[in-house]
Amino acid sequence: SATVVVRAEGQTINPEIRKTEEKVVDSIVVTELSKPLTAYCRCWRSKTFPLCDGSHVKHNKATGDNVGPLLLKKQ
Numbered sequence: 873s874a875t876v877v878v879r880a881e882g883q884t885i886n887p888e889i890r891k892t893e894e895k896v897v898d899s900i901v902v903t904e905l906s907k908p909l910t911a912y913c914r915c916w917r918s919k920t921f922p923l924c925d926g927s928h929v930k931h932n933k934a935t936g937d938n939v940g941p942l943l944l945k946k947q
């Protein structure tokens with residue numbers, strides 16, 4: 873069975889992944905996309921979820937976390 877961890881406001885989202893990086897952002901290049909760039913939220917704080925609205929910046933500052941979006945880039 874899967875473990876579900878619920879994190880409240882003010883707690884980090886990312887307890888262990890790539891913590892030596894200031895912000896964890898990954899990019900995927902895709903040849904067929906309607907827009908040149910789409911950012912998907914991975915901090916769960918976006919008001920436009922599943923799209924990133926930049927809320928990760930405030931979250932990272934408040935908690936010391938390092939989460940960032942997944943970027944889909946058109947090739």
Ligand code: FES
Pocket residue numbers: 912913914915916917918923924925926927928929939940941942
């Ligand atoms: Fe969540 Fe940007 S708002 S990663």
